[in-house]
Structure formats: C-alpha cells, structure tokens
Amino acid sequence: MLKIAIQAKGRLNEQSLELLSEAGIRVAESKRKLISRAEGFPLEVLYLRDDDIPQAVSMGVADLGIVGLNEVAEKGFAVEQLMDLGFGGCRLSLAVPRTADYEGPDFFRGKRVATSYPNILARYFAEKGIEADIHTIEGSVEIAPAVGMSDAIFDIVSSGGTLISNGLTEVEKVFFSEAVLIAAPDLDRAKRTEVGQLTFRFNSILDSRDMKYVLMNLPQERLDEAIRILPGMRSPTVLPLAQEGWCSIHAVIDKAQLWERIERLKAIGAEGILILSLENMIR
Ligand SMILES: Nc1ncnc2c1ncn2[C@@H]1O[C@H](COP(=O)(O)OP(=O)(O)OP(=O)(O)O)[C@@H](O)[C@H]1O
Ligand SMILES: O=P(O)(O)OC[C@H]1O[C@H](OP(=O)(O)OP(=O)(O)O)[C@H](O)[C@@H]1O
Numbered sequence: 247m248l249k250i251a252i253q254a255k256g257r258l259n260e261q262s263l264e265l266l267s268e269a270g271i272r273v274a275e276s277k278r279k280l281i282s283r284a285e286g287f288p289l290e291v292l293y294l295r296d297d298d299i300p301q302a303v304s305m306g307v308a309d310l311g312i313v314g315l316n317e318v319a320e321k322g323f324a325v326e327q328l329m330d331l332g333f334g335g336c337r338l339s340l341a342v343p344r345t346a347d348y349e350g351p352d353f354f355r356g357k358r359v360a361t362s363y364p365n366i367l368a369r370y371f372a373e374k375g376i377e378a379d380i381h382t383i384e385g386s387v388e389i390a391p392a393v394g395m396s397d398a399i400f401d402i403v404s405s406g407g408t409l410i411s412n413g414l415t416e417v418e419k420v421f422f423s424e425a426v427l428i429a430a431p432d433l434d435r436a437k438r439t440e441v442g443q444l445t446f447r448f449n450s451i452l453d454s455r456d457m458k459y460v461l462m463n464l465p466q467e468r469l470d471e472a473i474r475i476l477p478g479m480r481s482p483t484v485l486p487l488a489q490e491g492w493c494s495i496h497a498v499i500d501k502a503q504l505w506e507r508i509e510r511l512k513a514i515g516a517e518g519i520l521i522l523s524l525e526n527m528i529r
C-alpha cells in the first residue's frame with residue numbers, strides 16, 4: 247500500500263487533505279494519531295512536521311509527500327518532484343529594516359542575516375559572491391533585527407503583512423515556492439502504477455480549477471460566429487431549443503478568458519448565460 251506524508255498541522259495541512267478529498271480519498275482527521283488508513287484508495291497517510299517530509303520520502307519511509315518546494319530545496323534530499331499542486335504559494339525573500347539604506351545585494355557583505363533557510367540563502371550569496379554571516383534560527387525570524395540579533399532576515403513572504411508589522415522591507419525575492427508532490431527515488435513498478443493513478447486524479451482536479459463550464463441560448467443564425475469565439479475541449483456542444491431558430495451552446499472556457507468571451511457572445515445575441523464550476527476534468 248502507498249504511504250503519503252502530509253503536514254500534521256500548519257499552513258499546508260488543510261489544503262493537502264482537501265486535495266485528497268477531492269480525489270475521492272477520505273482520511274480520518276488526525277488529532278493525535280500520526281498515521282491513518284485512507285478510504286477510496288489504497289493509501290496510508292503519515293502526519294509529519296513539514297521539515298521532516300523530504301527526508302521521510304527520500305528514505306522511503308513514505309512513498310509520496312506533499313510539502314513546500316522551499317523545504318525540498320532547503321533540505322536537499324534526493325526525491326523526485328512529480329507535480330506542482332497550486333496552493334501554498336509564497337517566496338523566500340531578503341528583508342531589511344525600513345530605515346536601512348539599501349542599494350543592492352552588496353548591502354549584505356559582512357552583515358548578520360537571520361533565517362530558517364540557511365542552505366538556500368548560502369547558495370544565493372555564493373552566486374552573488376557575497377560573504378555574509380548567516381544565523382540559523384527556527385522561527386519568529388522577523389523579530390531578529392528589532393531585538394539586535396541580526397541586521398537583516400531571509401524568510402517566507404506571502405502578503406508581506408508580517409514584514410510590515412515588524413518594520414521590515416522586502417528587498418530581494420530569491421526563491422518562489424508552492425506545495426509540490428514528491429516521490430521516493432526508487433519506487434517499484436506496482437507502486438509507480440498506483441502513483442500514476444493518484445497523479446491522474448490530482449491533475450484532473452487542478453485542470454478543472456482553471457476552467458468554467460458555460461451554457462447559453464443563441465439565435466441559430468449566429469452559431470458560426472459563436473463557435474469561432476468558443477474554444478471547447480474539441481468544439482462546443484450545440485443542442486436545439488424547443489423554440490424554432492434558437493439553440494443552446496455548452497463549452498468549457500479558461501477562467502482567464504472567461505469575461506472577454508462572454509462579452510463577445512453577448513454582443514452577438516447570446517442570452518440566459520450560465521457559468522458553472524467544474525468539479526473534475528479528464529482531458
Ligand atoms: N504565509 C504563507 N503563505 C503561503 N504559504 C506559506 C506561508 N507560510 C508558509 N507557507 C508554506 O507552507 C509551509 C508550511 O508553513 P508553516 O508555517 O505551517 O510551517 P511550520 O511552522 O514549519 O510547520 P511544522 O510545524 O510542520 O514544521 C511553508 O514551508 C511554506 O511552503
Ligand atoms: O507575508 P505574510 O502573508 O505575512 O506571510 C508570511 C508569514 O507566514 C508564515 O508564518 P505563519 O503565519 O505560518 O506562522 P508561523 O510563524 O507560526 O510559521 C511565515 O513564516 C511568515 O512569517
């Protein structure tokens with residue numbers, strides 16, 4: 247049976263469970279149990295600290311893991327990166343006190359920088375040829391400059407709210423991250439097949455998140471124009487309406503193009519337009 251490691255609690259826990267649930271996999275929400283058997287797929291779920299997931303997967307303690315790419319890059323264990331999961335988006339950035347005179351990365355020469363990501367930061371400084379003093383701390387990195395522990399920090403930024411409330415300014419965006427699915431390097435054939443079934447489900451969920459299902463009524467004589475506007479998976483579905491001279495068109499549209507297409511369709515006489523969310527999409 248496959249084993250997947252997910253974060254026990256914290257930022258990625260809820261969305262990891264939600265992804266499993268959308269893939270038809272039910273797991274008992276663990277409060278104290280660190281391992282639980284799923285229903286709907288032959289899978290066991292291990293609940294770990296996110297820092298420990300890359301190592302657990304690299305050792306084969308878990309076959310799969312859901313974890314931030316930042317942790318994968320920081321820990322450097324050999325794992326296979328299977329797919330991006332579309333949540334947990336953040337970046338690792340250098341930030342300095344608002345009052346500091348910052349003109350570029352040379353600022354960091356000889357400075358003390360506090361971080362929980364010393365390896366990623368060391369690689370960045372090495373690339374730039376900068377020698378700085380990296381102080382590793384486990385958490386609450388943003389208060390380090392205010393308490394005199396460091397001159398700057400390197401930490402996770404998303405909205406930037408935490409930096410602002412600690413009097414810091416983001417000056418270099420170094421590493422972009424989101425939650426990823428990782429796999430142990432040497433899975434056997436049977437496990438690879440199961441992993442393929444799981445990633446197939448995940449991909450269809452992620453694909454459907456970017457798409458909307460649209461249906462509308464249209465005068466029959468404008469049909470050719472509408473087909474040119476609508477993409478569809480192959481081409482739009484067209485059904486006759488009971489009322490002579492009218493038809494109903496159904497299509498799947500990328501969210502990014504949705505409103506522009508709707509406006510063009512309205513302009514050629516589309517009415518009764520319905521826009522629905524897709525649950526899954528199998529290409
Ligand atoms: N503000 C944020 N916005 C989006 N994603 C974030 C944010 N903060 C963290 N993440 C992502 O979520 C992951 C887990 O963050 P969290 O703060 O829960 O970690 P943690 O405190 O180290 O948890 P653990 O107890 O499991 O060690 C991070 O490694 C990062 O990939
Ligand atoms: O740019 P922002 O949107 O403010 O997010 C960044 C903050 O989010 C994370 O901490 P989290 O809130 O998960 O708490 P933690 O310190 O307990 O990990 C991260 O460690 C930053 O401190």
Ligand SMILES: [Mg+2]
Pocket residue numbers: 295296297
């Ligand atoms: Mg952690």
